[in-house]
Amino acid sequence: MVSKLHHYSSFLVYLACLIILFEIPPCLSSLDTACNNQFKCGTITGGFPFWGNDRPEGCGHPTLLLNCSGSNTTMEIMNIKYRVLSLNSGTQTLRIAREDYLNGPCPSEVWSYNTTLDDELFDNGSDYRYLSLHYGCTIDGTTNKDAYAALDEINRGLCSVIVVVPILPIVTSQDFTNFSKVEEVLRRGFDVKWKVGNEECKECMRSNGACGYDLSSNQTTCYCKDQSSGSRTCSPSVFSFVVIFTIIAIVFICEMFLRKVRQRENDEHVEEFIKNQDLLVSKRYTYSDVKKMTKAFANKIGQGGYGVVYQGRLEDGRLTSHVNVVNLLGFSYHGKKKRALIYEFMSNGSLDKFIYKGPSDRLEWKTLYEIATGIARGLEYLHRGCSTRILHFDIKPHNILLDENFCPKISDFGLAKLCKRDDSAVSIIGTRGTIGYIATEVFSRNFGNVSHKSDVYSYGMMISEMGGIRKGTDVRISDTTSEAYFPHYIYKRLEVGKELRLDGVIKEEDEEISRKMILLSLW
Template sequence: MNICFQTIISYLFLFVAFIIDLGEGQSGCDDQLRCGDHGLAIRFPFRLSSQPEQCGYPGFTLSCIDRKHTLLELPNSMKFFVNKIDYRSQVIQLYDPDNCYARQLRGLNLSSSPFQFKVDSFYNELLDYALFNCSSRDIKNAYTFSCLSGPAYQVYAFNNYSVIRTVLISCTKIYTLRSIPGGIIWNHDKFLQLNWSTPACRGCEAKGKRCLKNNKSEIECGPKINKGALSKSEITGVIMGSFLLLLALFALYRFYTHDKVEKKHQANIEKFLEDYRNFRPTRYSYADIKKITNQFTEKLGEGSYGIVFKGKLSNEIYVAVKILNTSKGNGEEFINEVGIMGRIHHINVVRLVGFCADGFRRALVYEFLPNDSLEKLISSSATKNSILNWDKLQDIALGIAKGIEYLHQGCDQRILHFDIKPHNVLLDQNFNPKISDFGLAKLCSKEQSAVSMTTARGTVGYIAPEVFSRNFGNVSSKADVYSFGILLLEIVGGRKNVDVIVDNSSQVYFPEWIYNLLEEKEDIRIFVEDDGDAKIAKKLAIVGLWCIQWHPADRPSMKDVVQMLEGEGDNLTMPPNPFASAGPVKINANIATKRLHHELEVISELE
């Protein structure tokens, strides 16, 4: 009890120091300041240039021009007028009085600023736009900037991808706007919206308290005060009340010690979200999630991770909301999903629209893909009546390969998925594949040839041998190549039940059976109904067999896999036999899998 009493006294002294700082250190800071015709409220983390620096946070200085307009200066002397500040959502709304964002945003770089562009819809994602000076006035699908144009020429904006495919003989490129919201360029948005994650004052705002900075430059919540110091009687009252509050908090802490582990996990997640300044997904409250899903009306699926519901952001935009099961894991999968998917954008990777970390409630909001997973497509008993032909299946396989190649080579850091399987490949309205579920993924540098793992991760049947045992080599991006190879072979055989050719006492190990069919030059038309499709099925099978070679060094990279899938397939050579047995052998796949797990040595952490 003596130790507990000393702890309470220590907290009391810290709080006394805070109150003294509140009473004396905030002199000259007023949370009732207003500027402009609309009376824009100016308070922490913002400050007016006429106030002391301690009243605000670095990078949040505003200027009140003629008491009519509030001005914010961004890096490279970019100046905008402030229309609105939402302190709870931590969003500032800016505008250009000349309505010429194409001129104002030139050379803007927010990397040294505490602000980021607020991206909250598909129409407002960050893209690069190239500006061209054109003598022609008859250019389609482009936006004209009258503020930059003249009598004899027009200035147009193009998305860079469009420029590559368009020959503009009469145009000259002026400059490029980097990572700009599309709504500003195409005049959907009249205002430029920026948000900030640090300092995180939304908690204080929600409680109706004042957010301020103490002598250690730490963020604290305190009572809202006007200009001037607190009186001694007020300080004494606050100290006595706080002492009683500390006693009550200590009793509650003793009562709820069984929640300590979960609270620690929650604190780790909150720290991660605060430190992750440049994320693009939107953070939703749990109330927002309930509104988006219409009180969780339409369930799409359920698994050990939680439940997925269909939701709607607007009349045109649908989403899939995954409500995570907080009783499983320690929050690592949630951090993985947000930390990894929030920084990537590829046509073959599911887009993370937003997330929720509201207390112990966690949810992930993805774009909605109406055609479910590849697993249901290739395992359906009605597949042979499907509208998808083998050309489309080949396109799906190529799209998945391009998505994995992007994860391995297209990002600043290499992303290893570790759970590539048909269940984690979703299909959009045009049956374009998108890789999902990054809960088991790992980040590593592109120069790093191997990664360390404490335990094997992935789904049985798709896990590469080296993930279980270092005897086969180091764990690297080739583990994803192996999983993709198994997926390819499932696409090939998904339309035919292979156990019809064997007796009831055993099963054929499917990849080995495919290899023996090709090695003995037998007809692979068992999987197709049209002779013309046999060529595609054979190509997918050969590429899949190359990918499932037991030793990682014998497998191709995903870049090579993409090239093989894009080729005609006539020049593909058969890979070495990846199986221990020679010739067609009937084995029980379930027993083989268990034996593999039992015999292989589990690798240990290297780092």
């Protein structure tokens, strides 16, 4: 029934389009006839949103000027000049190549500009590769004056200039010691999609108008016969207005009905799932119960990616779980907008509140060590203690809650993934986690498979932050040396047996604990 109604509403939409197509009278622009035609620039033929040559500025976006010189077409994007190799109006795609690298990776003047596109004008393609051009790199203590090219490599040692240039995805591997091949790859350029006024122009052209750009209002406009610019379409006939309104009303009613049917079916599926998993889920509360517990949501204590956190009080018993994993006490489900998870209250809040404070407010090293040990036990439980392995994917100080005795508990499983205990690798879509704590293989599959070890990496980064490595307090080093990277600095001090000089280390026991934590974070 739902499928038939969906197809019927789609048919009504197509019918409306046909009526609009045949009922709206021609209204070719008398204000700017030039905007209605394609124009030629070098070997490139295009229209909106570009302008140049004999096509006036009002026919395109101000920054999308095509410069014509003989058979070559160029344009400037974010202060970088590009050669336009091809233009496809059907797919709104440009193929461009950096003008300064057309003759090879060693231009007369090395710019430090990476290839950056204005995201308001272009969609940066997610499927192309990156070529990094490194200049003046210091490797093993020796400065190499020649350029170095690498595929999908952001950094190589200490280099005075690194320029990142997109290339076509068909390049899988190249012998980049041969600079003639590097030149060939750079000359091929890369593809970008423009997104200026695409939908507005489709509406304008369906009404037989000419798409252009209003410089006074700084927005896409539609030029129509005997009408001023500023509208998105040319005016249809009165009959078309009536037909359009009627069709829209019918489609709206059908869509509202379909949404209610789909929501009802979804609620039924959820209820069936809850019923089937009755032995595995926590206690279920009604929405009125939740409202009563929180005194009508009076005390807001936080805001997460999945909703607001309120403090409340339970009158009945609590469920138990691992001592270092936050306790899920229950849930409430009443449709799409009334859903809640009920966790135990942790009076000392999250760990980040304690490790980012000044020296006088920091926790003792013994307490930090016990917190680090407790978090490790919690992770071991998630990875090995459950019948199904749980990968958290967002281990960081903000997701570690502390009770009144500073016992740590892992919380916020919004990005977690379940997998079999014997799986050595898992498949995930996209990147999960927080910058600064994400393991390299989660960020890019080129570095290896994603597994429970990805949580271990995040744990190590968090322990280093608990130990004060990333804060760099009391350390005076030059930003021009490799020691500016704190893990390298700490490693060298450990290697020769020097003191770490970290905050709060005032006795021999503290020094021993801090060394253990720092070694653990580096491992």
